[in-house]
Amino acid sequence: MESPSAFAYRGCTPQQGLLLTASLLNLWSLPTTAQPTIESVLPNAAKGKEVLLLVNNLPGDLGGYIWYKGEIIDSNLQIVSYEIITKTITHGPAYSHRETMYPNGSLLFQKVTLQDTGYYTLQAIEKMYQKPVRKPALQASNATVTEHKEAVVLTCLSNDTGISIRWLFKNQILSHKDRKKLSQGNSILTIDPVRREDAGGYQCEVFNPINSSKSDPFRLDVQYDPTLPSPGLSDGDIVDIMVGTLIGVVLIAALVCFLCIRETRGTDS
Ligand SMILES: *[C@@H]1O[C@H](CO)[C@@H](O)[C@H](O)[C@H]1NC(C)=O
Ligand SMILES: *[C@@H]1O[C@H](CO)[C@@H](O)[C@H](O)[C@H]1NC(C)=O
Ligand SMILES: *[C@@H]1O[C@H](CO)[C@@H](O)[C@H](O)[C@H]1NC(C)=O
Ligand SMILES: *[C@@H]1O[C@H](CO)[C@@H](O)[C@H](O)[C@H]1NC(C)=O
Helix, strand or coil: CCCCCCCCCCCCCCCCCEEEEEEEEECCCCCCCCCCEEEEECCCCCCCCEEEEEEECCCCCEEEEEEEECCCCCHHHEEEEEECCCCEEEECCCCCCCEEECCCCCEEEECCCHHHCEEEEEEEEEHHHCCCCCCCEEEECCCEEECCCCCEEEEEECCCCCCEEEEEECCEECCCCCCEEEECCCCEEEECCCCHHHCEEEEEEEEECCEEEECCCEEEEEECCCCCCCCCCCCCCCCCCCCCCCEEEECCCEEECHHHHHHHHHHHC
């Protein structure tokens, strides 16, 4: 999506112009109405050398924003972050003392140079993801069960909202199939019937896109008759690939060429 730009590169070659592009990554899906947009504008064309990355249509329930230099979210490339509730501005490693972050998310560059040319990324953080996730509690129906005869029900208890739950068995993400069932938003793990290979350490982990926390380990003991053969192979492990929903709204490719206009004017007069 390209925004209509009043700053077409008339008479400018791209090398002479200043290209600032930006995109918005939010960490969770947004309603499809009123997608946020970013455009680069010259707030004070007469004064020149200022570029505003203007953010429109951000949803109202945000906790904060982070601007990055570049196309990826990398804390080393963080320019500035803003926490809405405390109105706290924090400068990051990529801050050059020429950027001003506004409470509405827009970012102003002053004394822009050709070195500022490039891609910028805005990360919008929903309110409920701002607090660190608290440690969940793991509750078990029984710590000792008998092979083939009994089931065990493990429950992950968390008071946090906006979280997801996954289970770890012997420090690996648990594959939940066959005898292992998850229910109630993954908060309940039922193993029915239990087998000897299910003995070991379990943990549940609650997570949101920016933080996570594991319960204390719980050890399940399985009693079995050693004269009976082990009943088959254990479930194959499936690694759940966690792909956060990233909605990238790529907005602008505005070529700002006042630098060369000024240069041209300068040589004309
Ligand atoms: C955000 O704030 C800046 C500075 O006050 C202003 O120039 C800009 O228009 C504002 N953006 C929106 C979308 O209101
Ligand atoms: C736990 O399992 C053991 C062994 O199977 C059984 O004897 C005991 O009654 C169970 N305890 C509870 C609370 O279910
Ligand atoms: C959830 O909150 C209740 C009431 O404050 C507390 O008793 C319980 O321990 C909390 N549970 C967890 C997992 O933090
Ligand atoms: C979650 O946030 C807390 C507090 O900011 C931090 O100490 C912890 O390392 C974070 N955990 C992860 C997995 O990012």
